[in-house]
Amino acid sequence: MNETCLLPGPVAISANVQRGLHAPPLYHRGAEFLTLFENVRSRLAALTGAREVALFTGSGTLANEVVATTLAALAPPRRGLILENGEFGRRLISQAECYRLEFTTRCWPWGRPWDLVDVAHLLEGLPPGSWVWGVHHETSTGVLNDLPGLVSLARQRGISVCVDAISSLGGSPLDLRDVFLASGTSGKALGAACGIAIVFVNRQPGEVWNRSRLPTYLDLAAALDREGPRFTFSSIPLTGLAAALDDYSSASRIRKRLDDYAETGRFVRSELHRLGLNPLAEVEHAASTVTTFAPPAGCSSNAFVEHCRGLGFLIGGQSEYLARRRLVQIATMGATMTADCARLLDKFKSDFTFACDKEPHPALRIAR
Numbered sequence: 001m002n003e004t005c006l007l008p009g010p011v012a013i014s015a016n017v018q019r020g021l022h023a024p025p026l027y028h029r030g031a032e033f034l035t036l037f038e039n040v041r042s043r044l045a046a047l048t049g050a051r052e053v054a055l056f057t058g059s060g061t062l063a064n065e066v067v068a069t070t071l072a073a074l075a076p077p078r079r080g081l082i083l084e085n086g087e088f089g090r091r092l093i094s095q096a097e098c099y100r101l102e103f104t105t106r107c108w109p110w111g112r113p114w115d116l117v118d119v120a121h122l123l124e125g126l127p128p129g130s131w132v133w134g135v136h137h138e139t140s141t142g143v144l145n146d147l148p149g150l151v152s153l154a155r156q157r158g159i160s161v162c163v164d165a166i167s168s169l170g171g172s173p174l175d176l177r178d179v180f181l182a183s184g185t186s187g188k189a190l191g192a193a194c195g196i197a198i199v200f201v202n203r204q205p206g207e208v209w210n211r212s213r214l215p216t217y218l219d220l221a222a223a224l225d226r227e228g229p230r231f232t233f234s235s236i237p238l239t240g241l242a243a244a245l246d247d248y249s250s251a252s253r254i255r256k257r258l259d260d261y262a263e264t265g266r267f268v269r270s271e272l273h274r275l276g277l278n279p280l281a282e283v284e285h286a287a288s289t290v291t292t293f294a295p296p297a298g299c300s301s302n303a304f305v306e307h308c309r310g311l312g313f314l315i316g317g318q319s320e321y322l323a324r325r326r327l328v329q330i331a332t333m334g335a336t337m338t339a340d341c342a343r344l345l346d347k348f349k350s351d352f353t354f355a356c357d358k359e360p361h362p363a364l365r366i367a368r
């Protein structure tokens, strides 16, 4: 890829991670692999405060699949609530339907955060022991939902929180100490290559999972209880992930990483504002690593993405759920620099004038 990558996955890979990806493959039952695997699990637990971590070969969606199937195996069955304010919340609902979970949903319009006053009322209606599941950073809109707020509401009522933390892991402060199940991936804000699905777990004493209902490959209990992987596991993304975790190896490194992400995010949002391209998420709910906005009037998502590609930048907008709403997004995950974004935003400035009475730049005058 010669273009600068401003996609929410794959993300730009640092030289350190790149070196990890070029290490020779290791046998997944060998001692060196086992040490690496267990080291990555414990570093991910330390990073988030989760007691246990399981790794699966797959993308983030697989980690959500594991969460859904684990909820379906709770004995006795427990009811739940799913929060939706974008594409990834919608996907949780369809996964939950597939596993025949018993749940209700609460939806908010795209770009709006969870309304916890609303959620508090809904939690009142659920028996203790129920679960609530939602997306922390809703990547489709760039909204960072209030996970600590949800956790504190749920804890007061004895309700278990499950969260899709796929794009917040490594990109935003993430405290999973009081979260039952959470999903993550190697390939987003942690800045590694994709290919490893991560599940964070805090099992409750006395909690029973009906093992006969857990599909072999997705059996979280078996994955947690065992040292090393249960099935063939490629060491290549794992070595890359271990290298990426170097950026999170101490409190000060984590702070620096998150501060850098926050600064880049603020820069992108404020420059877009100045161009009249207002981010969908309001400033107080905006995630650092993804900014979703509508391209200039008259320009489709695809046309805008193509225009940026012509300028040497890959941005998001080709996914059906963005294109249909005429949205695009700049993601600043992985080894992306504020300077990379500045080059793109400078080009926007010279390319088109956003005064209402001016015609858009010829490259953007493309029918929807």
Ligand SMILES: *Cc1c(COP(=O)(O)O)cnc(C)c1O
Binding pocket: 009, 059, 060, 061, 062, 088, 135, 137, 138, 139, 164, 165, 166, 167, 185
């Ligand atoms: C990217 C993403 C997913 C899906 O992850 P894949 O790696 O594409 O399977 C799910 N949820 C959120 C919040 C995401 O950002």
